[in-house]
Amino acid sequence: MSEVELTRERVEDALFRAGYWLLFAVIMLPIVVVFVTSFQRGEYLTFPPQEFSLRWYAQFFASAEWLSAVRDSIVIGVGASVLSTALGVTGSLAVQRSDSTLARVLPPVILLPLLLPPVVIGLTLLIYFNRVGFGNTYLTIVVAHTLWATPLVFFVMQSVFARFDWDLRDAGMDLGARPSRVFYHVVLPNVRSGVVISAVVAFIVSLQEFIMALFLKSYEVQTVPVLAWTSLQSSLTPLVSVVSAFLVAVSVLGVLVSAALMNIEWLAEQL
Template sequence: MVLPLLVVIGTSFGSTGQLVFPPRGFSLVWYNQFLSNPSWKGAVVNSLITSSGTAVLSTFLGVTAAFGLKGVESKSLQYFVPIALLPLLLPAVVIAVILLTYLSELGLHRSYFAIIIAHSLWATPLVFFIMQAVLAQFDWQLRDAANDLGAGPIRSFAEVILPNVKNGIFASALIAFIISLQEFVMALFLSGQDTRTIPVLAWIGLRNELDPTISVVSTLLIVVAMLLVVPAALAIGLERLAKQL
């Protein structure tokens, strides 16, 4: 599983203009070309905007849903979990076509909003499941004790619940950010000239010209994903994170 990643990383340091492994020579020229290219800079900004928006929206929705499910006791809620899983079972191209058809009627199909909504459909269920695992470890008698001592819902959440689950919220936001950063199909359908993300621009580059710059982009995405997964795993525990993903 790791070997293909090493091949991609290795080709990004080649000194020739072709994708060759093992690389012929060692050079950072392709990294410099990536950093000096206005199109790639724009794609980086677009990816940061859409990934941050996805992290905020999906974390809010997923955390709220997880808390709501814990706060209500009803047999009918057992059907909510399979429903929450449905977006993950739909192919990305199906979601993209549906959103493209609907949002084009509103003139939003080439906007950041469209990409954020699409990515949130995948990220929110994961946030929900991660928070379910986190909340399952929380002692709800602490909240009840705070309420008995006169704390209102907001104060009990801020001073009792949040300090105990903040690591889970932080990890959920990071996972949502990674999902949006790496997703390609929905972004391809819903992005425009000014909203292309890094994976979309990489795909366009593969169609037009195959050079080591694509390996540079892939390497940077791999590194960023690894750097974000590590703190997420440390925040809630690697075993619990693996079970939810």
């Protein structure tokens, strides 16, 4: 390689790194602004803050209304995560091990909820649940979020199962084990990371989703994003930044916990 080519390669590498870090900074800047403004002391949201205080965090954790919204968001998020993970994993497993026409048609059909605007899904489900007389708001929002999160789980697990050695499963079946035992003892340990990631993604999607939850909420049940929207209609205070910081922190915590769970064996060896 000539010196000119080497210099050009270094310049291209430097430009790529600069563009990468610039993009990263642009993405992170709003999050930084949210966290900084959540510590301001004033009544109105301004950047940069003139004074710093934990006043709005204290108000957030002292508010029964906000804590109730946090509880509702977590309950709905866990429910949607469990249901969408179960549906996505089993559906992806069925498609992987089948050569039928249904297995070829199913992936595009599963993709449909992601292509539809959330407002359409939310309005349709609201009309449907009212028509059948179903009034459990927790379950209606869980169903809506499951409908949206299941395709994400399905396609994540499609990628995971595509790298799995199916000869291991066939060996377990040849040895006389039931399909459920083969899945639990052979397949699941090898795809555990994908299942954990899928569950975390589904939980975060449910935690952040706003439009469908807005349509399906009730007086007793409303998620954190819905309550934040309601608060924004009356005033723009740093409490909104506190709520946003809370959602970001929970999402990051979920990613860290999933990473820890996936590397628990490595961590045990280090200890």
